[in-house]
Amino acid sequence: MVSQRDQELFREDIRNRRRLSASERESLLKPYLPDPSDFPRRKSRKASTSRKTPVRTFFKSQIHQLTYTIIHIFFGIAVRLIQTYHAVVDRIFAIVYYHHRTPELIRKDVKGLKRLPEHLSVILSLRKEDDALAVLMDEVAELAAWSTASGIPTLSVYEKTGILKSCIPTLYELVTSKLSSYYGSPSQQPKLQLFAPHHPVYQTETPTGADTDKSNRESLTLLLLSSTDGRETFVDLTKTLAEMSQNGKVSPQDITPELVDAEISEITTHPAQSGTDGDGDGDSVFVKPEPDLLLVFGPFLKLDGYPPWHIRLTEMYCTGDTSNGLTGYGEAVEYQGFVQGLWHFAGAQMRFGR
Amino acid sequence: MATSMHLSRLRKWFLASPPIEYAISHLRELLVGALKQGPVPRHVAFVMDGNRRFARTHGIETVEGHNLGFEALARILEVCYKSGVQVVTIYAFSIENFKRSKFEVDALMEMAKVKLSQMAQHGDLLDSYGAKVRVLGRLDLLKPDVLEAVNRAVDMTSRNGDRVLNICFPYTSRDEITTAVRDTVSEYSRPLKPIQSPSAGPRTPFSESHIALNIQAQRTEHNSDTESTSGSSEDGNGNAKQDRNRNKVYESGSSFSSSTTLHLGQQDGPNTKTSTPLTDGTDTDAPSFVSPETISRQTLTDHMLTKDNPPLDILVRTSGVERLSDFMLWQCHEETEIVFLNVMWPEFDLWHFIPVLLGWQRRISKSKQNPDAEGDFDGDGSESAEEDDGFVLRPDNKVKGM
Numbered sequence A: 001m002v003s004q005r006d007q008e009l010f011r012e013d014i015r016n017r018r019r020l021s022a023s024e025r026e027s028l029l030k031p032y033l034p035d036p037s038d039f040p041r042r043k044s045r046k047a048s049t050s051r052k053t054p055v056r057t058f059f060k061s062q063i064h065q066l067t068y069t070i071i072h073i074f075f076g077i078a079v080r081l082i083q084t085y086h087a088v089v090d091r092i093f094a095i096v097y098y099h100h101r102t103p104e105l106i107r108k109d110v111k112g113l114k115r116l117p118e119h120l121s122v123i124l125s126l127r128k129e130d131d132a133l134a135v136l137m138d139e140v141a142e143l144a145a146w147s148t149a150s151g152i153p154t155l156s157v158y159e160k161t162g163i164l165k166s167c168i169p170t171l172y173e174l175v176t177s178k179l180s181s182y183y184g185s186p187s188q189q190p191k192l193q194l195f196a197p198h199h200p201v202y203q204t205e206t207p208t209g210a211d212t213d214k215s216n217r218e219s220l221t222l223l224l225l226s227s228t229d230g231r232e233t234f235v236d237l238t239k240t241l242a243e244m245s246q247n248g249k250v251s252p253q254d255i256t257p258e259l260v261d262a263e264i265s266e267i268t269t270h271p272a273q274s275g276t277d278g279d280g281d282g283d284s285v286f287v288k289p290e291p292d293l294l295l296v297f298g299p300f301l302k303l304d305g306y307p308p309w310h311i312r313l314t315e316m317y318c319t320g321d322t323s324n325g326l327t328g329y330g331e332a333v334e335y336q337g338f339v340q341g342l343w344h345f346a347g348a349q350m351r352f353g354r
Numbered sequence B: 001m002a003t004s005m006h007l008s009r010l011r012k013w014f015l016a017s018p019p020i021e022y023a024i025s026h027l028r029e030l031l032v033g034a035l036k037q038g039p040v041p042r043h044v045a046f047v048m049d050g051n052r053r054f055a056r057t058h059g060i061e062t063v064e065g066h067n068l069g070f071e072a073l074a075r076i077l078e079v080c081y082k083s084g085v086q087v088v089t090i091y092a093f094s095i096e097n098f099k100r101s102k103f104e105v106d107a108l109m110e111m112a113k114v115k116l117s118q119m120a121q122h123g124d125l126l127d128s129y130g131a132k133v134r135v136l137g138r139l140d141l142l143k144p145d146v147l148e149a150v151n152r153a154v155d156m157t158s159r160n161g162d163r164v165l166n167i168c169f170p171y172t173s174r175d176e177i178t179t180a181v182r183d184t185v186s187e188y189s190r191p192l193k194p195i196q197s198p199s200a201g202p203r204t205p206f207s208e209s210h211i212a213l214n215i216q217a218q219r220t221e222h223n224s225d226t227e228s229t230s231g232s233s234e235d236g237n238g239n240a241k242q243d244r245n246r247n248k249v250y251e252s253g254s255s256f257s258s259s260t261t262l263h264l265g266q267q268d269g270p271n272t273k274t275s276t277p278l279t280d281g282t283d284t285d286a287p288s289f290v291s292p293e294t295i296s297r298q299t300l301t302d303h304m305l306t307k308d309n310p311p312l313d314i315l316v317r318t319s320g321v322e323r324l325s326d327f328m329l330w331q332c333h334e335e336t337e338i339v340f341l342n343v344m345w346p347e348f349d350l351w352h353f354i355p356v357l358l359g360w361q362r363r364i365s366k367s368k369q370n371p372d373a374e375g376d377f378d379g380d381g382s383e384s385a386e387e388d389d390g391f392v393l394r395p396d397n398k399v400k401g402m
Helices: A004-014 A021-033 A045-053 A054-094 A103-108 A132-150 A164-185 A208-213 A231-246 A259-271 A335-347 B004-017 B018-035 B051-059 B062-084 B093-101 B102-121 B123-129 B144-157 B173-190 B210-219 B227-248 B259-267 B269-275 B297-302 B350-369 B382-402
Strands: A117-125 A152-161 A191-195 A218-224 A292-298 A314-320 B041-049 B088-090 B133-135 B163-168 B316-317 B337-340
Touching: A045 B062, A054 A335, A054 B350, A103 A132, A117 A132, A117 A208, A117 A218, A132 A152, A132 A164, A132 A335, A152 A164, A164 A191, A164 A218, A191 B018, A191 B093, A231 A259, A231 B173, A292 A335, A314 A335, A335 B004, B004 B018, B018 B062, B018 B350, B041 B062, B051 B062, B062 B088, B062 B102, B062 B350, B133 B144, B173 B297, B259 B297, B316 B350
Parallel strands: A117 A152, A117 A292, A152 A218, A191 A218, A292 A314, B041 B088, B041 B316, B088 B163, B133 B163, B316 B337
Antiparallel strands: none
16 A cells, blocks of 8 residues: 555656656655565575564464454355345346247337347357257247347357257257247247358248248247367367468468468358258358357356457346346346346447557 | 645555555565465466556556556565465557557557566576566567567576566467467377388388288198188278378278378379379478367467466456456366456556455365355355354454453
8 A cells, every 4th residue: 555645656657747767766665565575486485583572473374364254244144135125125136127938028128228239149058968069049938039139130148068069950859939929820930040160050941932921030040069169169260270381381470460360260250061952042141250249147247268259348247246146046048037138238338549 | 635635645655654565565575375284376477458448547657557566566576476376467569559549559668668678687596585587468569679678688597497487478268279279280280200210111011921920820830720810900901001091191980082182192102202292302292280170278288378387266356347358268268267347457556466365265165165166155055154154253352361
C-alpha cells in the first residue's frame, strides 16, 4: 500500500514537473519492497532471519493460516448466500419466462432487444448419468427450437467428447420432432441443416411442393463442434503445411494470419460435400465462422477446449453463477438462462480496438 | 453533486490519514499472507481495459488515465508476486491499437519507453528480487527507440529466475498462433543434417556387397538349407531397401506426387540437381526431414510466445467487456477460469482481485478433495453442502468465542 504522500511524489515525477533521479526513485521505492530475505533464492539469509525471530515467524504463519481459514469460511457463506439468492431469482424467472413451446412467446421475449447474435455458440457438457446422451440431445433440440424461434440463423453446439457427431441422424430426427412440437405441422417447420466439420450436411429431402413457401420460413443451421476442432485442427494444418513446405510447394513466409484464417474457417463453414448435390441449396451452406455470443452452461466460465481461433471477438456469457445452488447442478440448460444471455448480449457495448 | 464531491474529499482525507493508512497497509499484508496459505495460481493474465473510459468519466485526459492504469498495474503486481504467483501476463498493447489516434499511440509508446528505461536504471534492485521481464509480440512493429528500451530491459533481467512478467506489447493472439505455425513449418522444412558429415558421400548403412559376401559365406558353411535362406534373405533385403527409401523422406508414407522425383534423385546421384528442386548442391542425397506426423499440440504450444510458462490459471478482464479481444486464445482455451470484472482498470485493486482468487482457491481445493467433481462448485450436490455447513459451524463458534 503506497502512502498518499509518496503517490503524489510519484505522480509529480510522471508529469515532468520535477524529475526524480534514479537514486531518489529508489529511496522512494525502498519501503514498499519486500525484504529480499523473503525469497527462497536466498536460502542462507532466510535461515538466519528465521533463526533470529523464530517466535515471530511462527506466530506470523499461524496468524496467516488462521486468517486464511476465516476468510474462506466467510467467503463460503457469502458464496452460498449469493447462490441461494440467484437460485431463487432464477426460479422466479423460470416461472415468469416460460416458453410454453410457443414460438410467438419466445419471439416476444427477444423483441425489444437492440441486436441479436447472428451466430450463437453454446458449450454443453456430457453428464455422468446413464441417460447422459439422451439428456444432451434433448438439450440440443431445445436450444435449436429456441434459437429458431428467436430468429438466430446459426447455432453451434460444442461438446468436448464429440459424441454428438457420431449420432447425427438420430439427433436430426430428435430436433425435427422437437421443432414440430413447437411449430406444429411439418410444412410450417423451419428448415434445418445439421452438420459437423468433416461430415456432410445432413438434411432430409424436402418435398418439392413445399419449396414454394420456403422463402418465408425460418431456417436454422446447426453446427456440432468438439475438442478435435480446437487445437487438433491447428496440428493438422501445421502437418499439412510442413509437408507442403518440405516438398517445396509453400514457403514459410506465405503463412499469414489471413491464410490460417481462411483455412480454419473453411472447416467450419464448408462441410465436406459428398452426395448432397440433390438439390441446389443444399451445398451452399454458409456459416459465419465467428460466433457473436458464446453461452456457457456451467458453474464458471471455462472454455474447456473450445476452438480457439474464432472466439477473439465473441462475447461470453456464463449462466452458471445464476442457476446453481438450490437446483443442485448448475449445468441445466434452461430457457431463462438462454434469454438472459441474449439480453446481456444486447446490452453490451461494441468496441473493437478503436 | 456538491455533497458527493465533499463526501469523496472527506473519504480521501480519511483514508490518507496516517493511522488509517497504516492499518490498511497491514490489512493488505495480512490478506496477502493469508492467501499464500492456500493453493496459489501459477500464471495469471490481465487485460488492462478501461483506462480511457475511466479518464472520460472522471474528466481527465486519456494519457492521465493510462498513467493511473500503470499505478494500478504496480499495485496488482505487488499482490501477485507477494502471494506467490509465478508468471503474470499483461495485455499492454494490441496490434489493433495502432489504429487509435496518433497522439495516444505516441503517448503510450513514450510511457512504455520511460518505464522500461527507468526499470533498466534499477538493474541491481531487480536482480535482487529475481523478476524477469519479457516482452511478447511483434517487436518489429515498434519504433527503434522503444525497441531499444525494450531490449535493454529484457536483457538486463534475462538472467533472473523464478518470477516472470510477460508484457504483451504489440500483440494479438491470432498473430501469435500464425507465427507458431510458421515457425513450426520452417523448423520442419529445414533438412536434417547428415549424421556422418565428415565422411562425405551417400548414406550407406549396410553395403550390399558385404551382405552378399556374408550370405555366400553362410551358404558354404551350411550347405543343407541353401535354397530357403538365400531366397528369404534376398526378399528381406529388397524390402528393407524400399523401406529405407521411404523413411528417408517421411517416417510414414505420404501421398504427395513429388515422392517419385525423390526416388529418382536417390537412384541416379549426379542427376539430382536438375531433377529435384529441393536438393541443394552440397547434398548428393535427397534431403531428409523430420516427419510432420510428429507434430503434436505440444509442438505448437512450444512455439507459442509463452512456451516455458506454466499453463494459464486465471484470466481477468476489467471494464466489463466480456470478450477476449484476441488475447491468449491458445493459452486460455482449456482449464483457464475467465473472469470479467465490472471495474475500470485504474480502480482495480486487491479488493476486486481477492474474490476471484478466493473462488479459484475454493474450487481447486474442492476438486482436490474429490477429483470426480471436476472442480465444479456444485457438482458434488447436497452431500458436500452439508459437509460444508458442518465445517462452517464449528469455526464460526470459535470466531465468536474470540
